[in-house]
Amino acid sequence: MSIDLSLDRIQILFTHLPRYDRPTCHIAGTNGKGSVSALLTSIFRSSTPPYRVGRYNSPHLVSIYDCITIDDVPVSQEVYKDARARVEKANGDHAIGATSFEVLTLTALQIFQDLQVDIAVVEVGMGGRLDATNVIPDDCILVSALTAVDLDHQAFLGNTVTEITREKAGIARAGKPLILALQPHSSVNLVVQEACDQAGAELVQAIVPSIRPWDDNVDGVRKLEVKLTPEHFIPPTPQPIQISLRCFSVPLQASLPLQGEHQLDNLGTALSMVSTLLTDPANSTLALNLRSRITQRTVQEGIRSTVWNGRLSFHRLSASPGSSRSEQGREDLLVLADGAHNPASSATLASYVAKVFAQTQGPRSDRAPRTITLSYMLALSHSPPKTPLQTLSPLLPPTIPVHEDVTVKINVALLRFTPPEGMPWVKSVPPSELRDVVAARCPGAQIWSAADDAALDGQLAQALEWIKKQHAGADGAVGEGVVVVAGSLYLVADFYRLLPSVAYD
Incomplete structure (x- = not known):
C-alpha cells in the first residue's frame, strides 16, 4: 500500500477503539524532530520521581518494535502484537481500509493507553495536517513543536518551503502552545504565525542555547584530542551549553552529548517546550505536578543522559x-x-x-x-x-x-x-x-x-x-x-x- 495522506480513515477507526487520553507532546518538522523527542523523553524520565514516558518515532530503526518505546525501551513483541491485533480487528470489522502507517500509529496510541504512560512524546510521520498522528484529540495535547522546515517529500507536501510549512504547521491546536524552532528559511515564521492565528494556538519562539567555556565541575574532565583509531578511540566531548529559561531563576548549564551545532537548536526546542509547560498560566498541567518534579538538576541529568542512535x-x-x-x-x-x-x-x-x-x-x-x-x-x-x-x-x-x-x-x-x-x-x-x-x-x-x-x-x-x-x-x-x-x-x-x-x- 502506498502513502495516502488523509485523516478520514484513521478518524473513523479511532472511534472504534478505547478512548485515548494520555497527555501528549506532538512534534513535527523536516529535520531534528527525532532528536527533540529523544531529549524531551530523557528530561521527563530524569524527573523526581521519574515520569513513565511513551515515545513514538517513525520510521523505526532496527525493527518495528523500536519505533514505540516505554522509558526508552522498545515495546515487547507480545505488547505490540496484542495492541496491533485489536486495531487490525477494528479495521477489518468495519471495512475501513486504514493504511499500514495509520494502523501502526493507532497501535502506538493504544499501547500508551494500555500502559497508562504519564506522558506520550509523539513524532509526526510526514507533514502534519494530514498525518495520522494528528488524530490525537486537542484536549490531550500539552504542547506542540515545529523543528527546522526544509525541502523534503515534495511529492506529498508541496514544492516550496512555504507549502511544506503550511502542512507541518497543521498540528497547531486551539488554546495550546506551539514552539517554533530557529528556522533556516525566514518565510517559515510568517506561515506558522498565520496557522497559529487560524487555529487559535499560541506561538512561542524557541530559545537557542549558547556554547560556554568548559567547566570541570559541570562537565567532568575534558579529553582534549579526538583520535580516529578504533583501538584507542577518544570520542568528541559533549557540548557545554548554557541557556536562560523563564521557568528557572538562573541560567541552566548542562553537557549535551548529541553532536553537531544543529543539536543546539534541537535542545533549545525541547527546553522551550519544558519551560512553556512549567510556566503555563492556565494550570492545565497541574495533575502532572511538573513544577515540583522538574528542576534544574533533573533537566541537567536528562540532557546528559540523552541517547539518539543514528544521528552523528x-x-x-x-x-x-x-x-x-x-x-x-x-x-x-x-x-x-x-x-x-x-x-x-x-x-x-x-x-x-x-x-x-x-x-x-x-x-x-x-x-x-x-x-x-x-x-x-x-x-x-x-x-x-x-x-x-x-x-x-x-x-x-x-x-x-x-x-x-x-x-x-x-x-x-x-x-x-x-x-x-x-x-x-x-x-x-x-x-x-x-x-x-x-x-x-x-x-x-x-x-x-x-x-x-x-x-x-x-x-x-x-x-x-x-x-x-x-x-x-x-x-x-x-x-x-x-x-x-x-x-x-x-x-x-x-x-x-x-x-x-x-x-x-
Missing part, C-alpha cells in the same frame, strides 16, 4: 567472530552513523566531519607524516523531485582542513538498503546512478558499487570488506580513519543490525 553516532565495528585474539582491535573499523538523507542534513553531516578532522589534526608534539582514511558508505531513497546530486553535493568532495603532514584518502561504497518493514513503496536509488554522481563530484575517490540487480543479502558485508581493505596498512591492521554510513536511515538500520547492542551503545 560513533560505533566500533569489531572484527569477525572467527578472528584470533591478536586480530581483535587490529581489524576493527570506527564508524560514524548518521541518517542524513536530504541536502540540509547532508550539509550538517559534512560540517561535523570537517570539525572532527580539524580536532584530530590539532596541536601535536609529533608532526610525523600521517594518512587518515575517510570512507563513505552510501545508499539513498528514491524520492523525486529530490535528486542524488542535491543530497550528495554537500558531502562530496569533503571540505576537510588538512595539515601539510597529513594525507586524507577518500573512498566511497555505494549500495542499496533493506526496504523497511511495512513500507514497500520505499525504494533505493540504483547504485549505478549514485556512482555517476560520486565520480563527477569526487574524481579522486576510490569507488565500489554493488550491481543494480544484485541481491540485498550480503551487500553490506561486501562493502564493509572492501572498505576494511582500504583502511588496512601493509601489516593488515586498520589505520587511522573513519567510515561514515549515511544517505538513508534505512542503511543505518542495516548497519545497526550488525551491532546487537546498538540500542545501548
Whole structure:
C-alpha cells in the first residue's frame, strides 16, 4: 500500500477503539524532530520521581518494535502484537481500509493507553495536517513543536518551503502552545504565525542555547584530542551549553552529548517546550505536578543522559567472530552513523566531519607524516523531485582542513538498503546512478558499487570488506580513519543490525 495522506480513515477507526487520553507532546518538522523527542523523553524520565514516558518515532530503526518505546525501551513483541491485533480487528470489522502507517500509529496510541504512560512524546510521520498522528484529540495535547522546515517529500507536501510549512504547521491546536524552532528559511515564521492565528494556538519562539567555556565541575574532565583509531578511540566531548529559561531563576548549564551545532537548536526546542509547560498560566498541567518534579538538576541529568542512535553516532565495528585474539582491535573499523538523507542534513553531516578532522589534526608534539582514511558508505531513497546530486553535493568532495603532514584518502561504497518493514513503496536509488554522481563530484575517490540487480543479502558485508581493505596498512591492521554510513536511515538500520547492542551503545 502506498502513502495516502488523509485523516478520514484513521478518524473513523479511532472511534472504534478505547478512548485515548494520555497527555501528549506532538512534534513535527523536516529535520531534528527525532532528536527533540529523544531529549524531551530523557528530561521527563530524569524527573523526581521519574515520569513513565511513551515515545513514538517513525520510521523505526532496527525493527518495528523500536519505533514505540516505554522509558526508552522498545515495546515487547507480545505488547505490540496484542495492541496491533485489536486495531487490525477494528479495521477489518468495519471495512475501513486504514493504511499500514495509520494502523501502526493507532497501535502506538493504544499501547500508551494500555500502559497508562504519564506522558506520550509523539513524532509526526510526514507533514502534519494530514498525518495520522494528528488524530490525537486537542484536549490531550500539552504542547506542540515545529523543528527546522526544509525541502523534503515534495511529492506529498508541496514544492516550496512555504507549502511544506503550511502542512507541518497543521498540528497547531486551539488554546495550546506551539514552539517554533530557529528556522533556516525566514518565510517559515510568517506561515506558522498565520496557522497559529487560524487555529487559535499560541506561538512561542524557541530559545537557542549558547556554547560556554568548559567547566570541570559541570562537565567532568575534558579529553582534549579526538583520535580516529578504533583501538584507542577518544570520542568528541559533549557540548557545554548554557541557556536562560523563564521557568528557572538562573541560567541552566548542562553537557549535551548529541553532536553537531544543529543539536543546539534541537535542545533549545525541547527546553522551550519544558519551560512553556512549567510556566503555563492556565494550570492545565497541574495533575502532572511538573513544577515540583522538574528542576534544574533533573533537566541537567536528562540532557546528559540523552541517547539518539543514528544521528552523528560513533560505533566500533569489531572484527569477525572467527578472528584470533591478536586480530581483535587490529581489524576493527570506527564508524560514524548518521541518517542524513536530504541536502540540509547532508550539509550538517559534512560540517561535523570537517570539525572532527580539524580536532584530530590539532596541536601535536609529533608532526610525523600521517594518512587518515575517510570512507563513505552510501545508499539513498528514491524520492523525486529530490535528486542524488542535491543530497550528495554537500558531502562530496569533503571540505576537510588538512595539515601539510597529513594525507586524507577518500573512498566511497555505494549500495542499496533493506526496504523497511511495512513500507514497500520505499525504494533505493540504483547504485549505478549514485556512482555517476560520486565520480563527477569526487574524481579522486576510490569507488565500489554493488550491481543494480544484485541481491540485498550480503551487500553490506561486501562493502564493509572492501572498505576494511582500504583502511588496512601493509601489516593488515586498520589505520587511522573513519567510515561514515549515511544517505538513508534505512542503511543505518542495516548497519545497526550488525551491532546487537546498538540500542545501548
